Amino acid sequence: MNKPWHLDRRTFLRGTAGVSLSLPFLECMGATEKTTVAASKPVRLCAVYFPYGAATPRGKDADLNWSWMPQGEGADFQLGESLKSLEPFRDDITFLKGLSHLNGRKMGGHDTADIWLTGAQFKGGQFRNSVSIDQLAAQQFGDATRYSSLTMSTDGGVGEPTRSSTLSFGRNGQPIPAHNRPRLIFDRLFGVNPESAEKQRQELVNSGSMLDLLLDHSKSVRKNLGKQDQQKFDEYLESVRAIEKRVDRSQRWLDIPKPEVDASGLHLDSDDNTPEEYIQTMYDLIFLAFQTDSTRVATYQIGNMNGATSVAGKFPQLLDFGGTLHNLAHGAGKPGGMEKLGKWEKYLAEKLTGFLERLRSTEEGDGGHLLDSTMVLYGSSNSNTHNNTNYPLMLAGGKKLGLKHGQLVNYGADTPLTNLHVTMLNRLGVPSDGFVDSTGELTEIMS
């Protein structure tokens, strides 16, 4: 497994001039203060999102069995049919009832996936978002790993504002395109570059020079642009700066071989036409990325809320759950609809359970397991279709990070979801006094 490390790239280049270094030497080089904490104790964050909310039957009919949110409160919560598979994880999970983004309340019924991890108030016609919590975490400890974060979704790319197909947003609220092809993700994480290390280093050095020149050149291009073009052009400039940093990072990681991973059980060519293999593989890739410490931050959006264009819409249809994601969600109120939706949710929950199981059964250096140092947020940004309140939310793992589990806490309608975000950030070692419209931490889930 890779040990995280940190060194000054310029010293490194000057001092070595193409001589390939052995790993132990690299390990001797001191980490900066910022990464020391992260380096000694890896902490991880994973957020998995499903669209359109969940089954929320009212009253006391038979449908209650299919309620996504468990019945009861505190330690006595009872899991319904759909989340039964999580029973063995009772002590590792907490259900958070009632939370929602106050800023999302006035947004359209299908518009809120964009802000699930950001809590932003979309302003103006351009819908400018703000930074998401996973990216704050990535800024804090992303330097310790080969990749600062892993952003995935079924639809890939960024989607369009209010129909986002990514959960992650950078410092300026710029959407971060999600990867949606397992093969490509695998190659990034574990693929071996056939070029020699020497050649790769040469290319990286060249890239560094290129980006320097590009930045100079681009600034002069920008000057001659109209005002609106300049705003658009800034995305490009930011990207050049960001990959300059990536080039630095890649140089630092060049001599550390990528972890070897057995790909035989992975369905790397699965896609939206084979949802069973696809969802499984996406979870597997997150797990492998965490296990090999290739990254410590991951987001995965199972489907976006663009009923008209999401390729994930047909998942339940292909798996014989009798409708598209959108249909199942909208049909929940019809007779038998709650059960139909619930069965799909059960299927999804089982996939999640498998992922948690792998985390829990993987030991980590000091006797614990990966799940205890990994926070997994699972949920959506509607309670049920179109309703921007009372999101279905579950937080798992991270016991070693100061989270208390084994309970259902009902926060009612007035607590902002950003309070959860602040609580998570602080436990992850990303000190936060506040996040967007937060009013404090959720002390009930802190140990």
Add this chain to the structure above:
Amino acid sequence: MNCLFATACFLFASIIFSAEEKFDYARDVRPVLEQHCFKCHGPEKQKSDVRFDTLSTDFLKDRPAAETWHDALNALQLGEMPPDDEPELSAKDRAALTGWIEHQIATRRAAQKSTGGEVILRRLNRVEYENTMSDLLGIRADYAVNLPPDTPSEDGFKNNGAALSMSPMQLEYYLQAARDGLSRAIVTGPAPEKLKVTATESATDKGKGNYTNRLGQGAKFILKLEDFPYEGDFIVRIKARAELVDGADFPRMKATFGFRADTQTPFAELGEVDVKSAEPEVFEFRGRMEQLPLQSRTQSKYPGQLVWITNEWDDGKKRPISRQVETIEEKKNPKNGKITKKKVKKTEYIDYPDVPKIVIESVEYEGLVFESWPPRHHAQILIPSEKRETGELVYAEEVVANFMRRAYRRPVEDAEVKSMLRLYSRIRPTVDSFEEAIRETLALVLVSPDFLYLVEPEPGGKKGTETPLTDFEFASRLSYFLWSTMPDERLFDLASTGELRKPKVLAAEVDRMLEDERSQQFVEQFSHQWLDLGSVGRVAVNPEYYEGWDNAIKPHMQAETREFFEEILQNELSALNFLDSDFAMLNAPLARHYGIENGPRGMEFERVDLPADSIRGGLLTQASVLLGHSTGEDSHPILRAVWIRERLLDDPPAPPPPNAPELDSENPDFAKLSVRQQLEAHREEAACNDCHRGIDPWGIALENFDAIGNWRVEVRRKNGRKFVKLPAETETELPDGTVISGVDELKQYLLEKRKDQFAKAFVSRLTGYALGRTIEFEDEEAIETLTDDFKQQDYRIQSLIQAITSHKIFQSK
């Protein structure tokens, strides 16, 4: 009367430039507020801090006021207001109130999004990038494979500058694609040997199989290449003839390339073609070796690359390929001369006379193919020049300058070239070859903004319709509109001599561009995005409902609409054919799917004249549209309706409000209701009715078409395990009060009453695509002019393209 009045707002609520505003605040809205709302939200009481009598009606300037109005709209639509103990609003009052607020919100939204009629700096989208790289480097390849999907604009176009974004990951992949592409385009070393392999008899592959020259179903002809190159262009030539069967489709020849890796056979398709003639013909398939699965040089268990040739003809019937035949074999014992008889089972391949065959006479592989060495793609970059001998740096400067001009699509200044050469000079001492340093320098050009974006600088900082494009910017705008790629040398030349914008020259160039095969890109991209043909891929068809369903037909459905568009474009037919036509573009599987007899016999699309009583004709009867807007089990009238309003009428309904209730009913008999009845039940909720009265009817009229686009008079629906049948109900009242039934009357209505709206919508969409931006309020005049012209020119698309390209809106920044 009320009903008519109420529906008006749905039609106009979201039209930005609806000339007439239906509701006036003082006349229609304020009296309603006074009567119903002021009591609690007026001068005396301000429940929940809401006060209407003094609330600003300026949605553009007063954001908090706009939000309060928005809240009020939500409360109305949810039925929260007026409260239960107060009288309900009359339908007319309700319509006035919600209609007015919706209109104001739509106006505000449009104003916020407005770019003031400017094209926003456009990045090349995936398709444009791939085409441009292919032209620039001279090698066609999937350069965009790793790039994330492009974000479409609200009206569905993927070339809208404001919607297209950039990210570090993307830039990283641009750099990778540039390096890979340049490494291929620039060759080193002497000319490789040319290889030619010919076979007149099939080789065999591992295991049993019907390896033969006469291909029916399941048979194969294999050409084996013991030796083969790893990179470069090749041709496979197949000489073959058909054994046709009367009344059956043509046999379909498919060539596949790959190798045998023990149990697996990695392969890629080279192509497919109908074999129509009993006389032998030669068919050519071209490709690049490095884009195909290739065996590694290390000794393989089954060495050699394989070309498989098969007959893909299929009429849906299942026929066993072979049968086991028992024969008796006699064996003579050499020692004692005794003869023993033994039963032996043998596989016999069955010859079905009703299956048309392909007879292979010969197959030839030729690789590498190049007309000269170094090949053209190399010489296009490392141009032949005397300076080559003068010195590396001098030559490098010439090479970079030449490449930059093509990549930037404009002349470049010395200083720009010098600045790129800084990289060359920095790298050259650290690498072995000149080519390597050049490759890196040109890669830098390919990640520069001047290449990745259609940069239209405006040093004065002014943009908009008052500032004309330069000739080179204009050439680019033209070629990305009609070809989705960079201008060719002729356009460059005309731009540099300043001829391009002379009306006669321009008109002739537009004609030339539309005749050029690159205009296929326009047909493909525009028809796909305008009509949302991608929807076909998003719907999964439930085979329980449609027995024998095969996803293989989906691409044909999309192709039908594309071919239909092309037929109308290239033959200068009226665009009103989109609404209704007396012909269809069909191939064999699609004709069969539609149940049209004596249709085409091959996979190629042909124009088929429809009888007067045909149910087909126009876009509304095409399976791409019908399936793409269905549930995969049944029709989806709402999706179909939204499609009509969005794509054909440019009048998209407002998105669902927050907390809109589900299509829900406590009625256990809900499943037994017809779709029309279900929607009627839905509309009983005032909140739903507000919008859906303007939506649903458009889709109801298409109820005679099932999910996969076939005619039905009964709707099959699963209730528990059983299928129940309900009559397909198509009678409906359109928002303007016209009562129609079925698709014919819908088409007739569109042609009679909505012809102008359709024409304007089409002009608006095409202009938006041409410009790469959303059409806005400021463009109203231009759109009107173009629409009038379009009508006068009998709705011919080519004329419209001529009109757009010569219009100021297209010629300025």
